Amino acid sequence: xxxxxxxxxxxxxxxxxxxxxxxxxxxxxxxxxxxxxxxxxxxxxxxxxxxxxxxxxxxxxxxxxxxxxxxxxxxxxxxxxxxxxxxxxxxxxxxxxxxxxxxxxxxxxxxxxxxxxxxxxxxxxx
Numbered sequence: 001x002x003x004x005x006x007x008x009x010x011x012x013x014x015x016x017x018x019x020x021x022x023x024x025x026x027x028x029x030x031x032x033x034x035x036x037x038x039x040x041x042x043x044x045x046x047x048x049x050x051x052x053x054x055x056x057x058x059x060x061x062x063x064x065x066x067x068x069x070x071x072x073x074x075x076x077x078x079x080x081x082x083x084x085x086x087x088x089x090x091x092x093x094x095x096x097x098x099x100x101x102x103x104x105x106x107x108x109x110x111x112x113x114x115x116x117x118x119x120x121x122x123x124x125x126x
Contacts, residue, residue: 001040008036025104027068031061069093069104081112088115 015030034049034057041048070090092111096103 004036004040008033008040011036025065027061027064031057069108082116084119085112085116088112088119091115 011029011033013033014024015026015028015033018024018026018029020026034054038049038051038054070093088111089108090111092107092109093104094107095111096105096107099107
């Protein structure tokens with residue numbers, strides 16, 4: 001059980017660092033730490049965390065993740081990026097969500113890169 005507490009604290013600290021530095025998904029890691037501490041508290045060690053609190057924070061993390069990852073891909077086009085790169089970034093994020101945090105970052109970049117070069121023919125010469 002002490003392993004849950006150590007992993008929970010570690011995930012929380014890395015989550016806080018991730019909130020300050022781009023590339024590390026801070027809120028999801030912090031929530032994972034909260035989840036680990038929830039299971040630690042249910043084991044009779046420490047103060048228990050309520051299920052209601054855990055669900056509320058999950059909803060907040062989902063909203064923050066959507067705002068932090070999806071919205072920038074929609075603003076790619078108005079700032080000079082192609083719509084294909086924007087859509088590729090969204091698909092890459094969704095595909096990379098299964099391997100966080102690296103999958104989301106690499107998925108977004110790779111998705112934008114591949115979609116731009118495969119589908120965007122604005123620079124093609126006739």
